[in-house]
């Protein structure tokens with residue numbers, strides 16, 4: 001039987017609709033509008049596209065969107081001042097500093113200067129610690145989106161064998177924590193893992209977050225396993241015409257789909273869920289800041 005395609009684009013639309021409903025309720029019942037501030041330093045073209053898309057979707061769900069675009073040579077002190085002002089602004093419930101930052105800025109210092117309760121990316125060291133100890137935290141958006149899709153597909157994940165390929169702070173490690181929180185038996189594989197194909201073959205759930213185009217072939221996948229492809233890799237596609245490119249994931253889609261029970265496509269899988277989860281985190285942060293009940297099903 002061919003794998004079920006997990007449609008992240010459609011799922012993200014339902015998450016955004018839930019967020020929009022909750023935003024309308026906050027506005028109607030309490031006169032509160034959740035606000036998200038995005039800080040962009042420099043002119044990296046990919047970051048500019050992400051920031052524009054985040055701002056547009058924030059407004060579409062009825063939230064307030066604020067953008068701070070700072071010059072590439074902004075000093076650390078000036079950036080920290082912008083963050084401090086946002087930390088103290090009661091109309092702002094979520095703050096996101098677009099990464100990567102220019103080399104002269106200390107990324108850890110900058111991220112850890114965001115008030116943890118407004119850290120909607122979930123990268124602040126306090127949120128990392130809270131997640132690691134199973135406490136209420138802000139959860140990184142990409143792994144949160146993966147978890148939502150897995151829960152939706154499987155119901156309970158309890159007792160399943162999960163392999164996360166990649167150990168980055170923004171995807172691999174928090175993904176592993178979330179799967180552990182849902183009682184999976186979790187293996188984190190990485191560039192030094194021995195016998196990676198055999199490790200992956202044991203998994204009921206494979207999350208690939210490597211950044212290597214089509215690295216995982218179908219014969220690494222246990223029949224019936226669920227494959228979540230986080231990778232976004234842009235490749236030349238001369239077959240589409242001169243200068244054209246295409247996006248591929250970290251798994252070889254056709255061969256994995258032939259064996260898997262379910263799989264996320266690239267594009268249209270994990271990607272759309274990431275911004276939807278950013279909006280979900282912002283509404284959650286707003287509810288927490290105001291001592292109001294959080295929307296159900298929108299966080300870990």
Ligand code: NAD
Pocket residue numbers: 142165166167168169170171172189190191192193196209210211212230231232233270271272274
């Ligand atoms: P990263 O470069 O920080 O981490 C990659 C990880 O892969 C590392 O931990 C490394 O140990 C591991 N790795 C590298 N080569 C390997 C190999 N041969 N075998 C096993 N493991 C290996 O990357 P990241 O930030 O975690 O992102 C991973 C991918 O996910 C990238 O393609 C990125 O573009 C994509 N991404 C997508 C979204 C989204 O919204 N869909 C969000 C974030 C990242």
